[in-house]
Amino acid sequence: GAMWTYSGPEGQDHWPEHYPYCGGTFQSPIDIKSELMRFDPTLRPIQVQNYNLAPGEQLTLGNNGHSIQISLPHTMHISSLPHRYTAAQLHFHWGSRGRAAGSEHVVNSRQSAAEMHVVHFNSDRYPNVSTAVDKSDGLAVLGVLIEVGEFNPTFEHFLKFINGIKYMGQRVQIPGFNVRALLPARLDEYYRYDGSLTTPPCYPSVLWTVFRDRVTVSHQQFLALATALYASSAQDSAPLPLNNNYRRLQLPDSRTVLVSFKE
Numbered sequence: 001g002a003m004w005t006y007s008g009p010e011g012q013d014h015w016p017e018h019y020p021y022c023g024g025t026f027q028s029p030i031d032i033k034s035e036l037m038r039f040d041p042t043l044r045p046i047q048v049q050n051y052n053l054a055p056g057e058q059l060t061l062g063n064n065g066h067s068i069q070i071s072l073p074h075t076m077h078i079s080s081l082p083h084r085y086t087a088a089q090l091h092f093h094w095g096s097r098g099r100a101a102g103s104e105h106v107v108n109s110r111q112s113a114a115e116m117h118v119v120h121f122n123s124d125r126y127p128n129v130s131t132a133v134d135k136s137d138g139l140a141v142l143g144v145l146i147e148v149g150e151f152n153p154t155f156e157h158f159l160k161f162i163n164g165i166k167y168m169g170q171r172v173q174i175p176g177f178n179v180r181a182l183l184p185a186r187l188d189e190y191y192r193y194d195g196s197l198t199t200p201p202c203y204p205s206v207l208w209t210v211f212r213d214r215v216t217v218s219h220q221q222f223l224a225l226a227t228a229l230y231a232s233s234a235q236d237s238a239p240l241p242l243n244n245n246y247r248r249l250q251l252p253d254s255r256t257v258l259v260s261f262k263e
């Protein structure tokens, strides 16, 4: 991927040197604290369409050096927002072996083991994610907090291929599966705020929806995610493990976090 990393000389403290928005306002992630929350009765349940993919629908599973990502067909979209937001990709952020604390969003200072993001772009207004990515109404990302607990059979649809994408730039085709099953049961309870990409270029272009309910993966599944991948390419003489790929908490500034539930 690009020349930025999460730690070291090109780590997140240096991102603003090449990506000015990373030092700007409306940055993500944030600690979603009770004092920032305000109940908003107009927040409707999230409705997703065509998330249940047939096995014949091939998806590209890849290691882009920053995360494990799955490309998504443009038939998948969110239908409950003011504009249609069409799916582009999903990816994850996680901790490391022995440190199940790698989510980006944090709720009342509680960090989860990992976090999944499903990236969508405003397809009413923009032809693709690349043109939408720097527009204030360009992106809508669904965030799912992940804890270590019960085994998650849906994760196996891509975790079983993880050893084929150990190095940056590697990708494999995998059969489609029910992406809805990666989301929590309740899509009516969530946190909503205006924020940014959590990676460079950190454009403040994301309408964030972080679900209240968490999903679980087993300890073994968490270890697979946290230990199987490298941020370096197969040829690199110094393999660089891909872990702790989460951005530090950003200032909420004067932002309010709207919540769709009362207590």
Ligand SMILES: NS(=O)(=O)c1c(F)c(F)c(S(=O)(=O)CCO)c(N[C@H]2CCCc3ccccc32)c1F
Residues within 6 Å of the ligand: 001, 064, 066, 067, 069, 088, 089, 091, 117, 119, 129, 130, 133, 141, 196, 197, 198, 199, 200, 201
């Ligand atoms: N946390 S996050 O903010 O949701 C988030 C990531 F963390 C993340 F690593 C990625 S990346 O894998 O593309 C690595 C480089 O951006 C993205 N990509 C988005 C935004 C950038 C342009 C683009 C183009 C096509 C598809 C997706 C995307 C990202 F949005």
Ligand SMILES: [Zn+2]
Residues within 6 Å of the ligand: 091, 092, 093, 117, 198
């Ligand atoms: Zn992300």
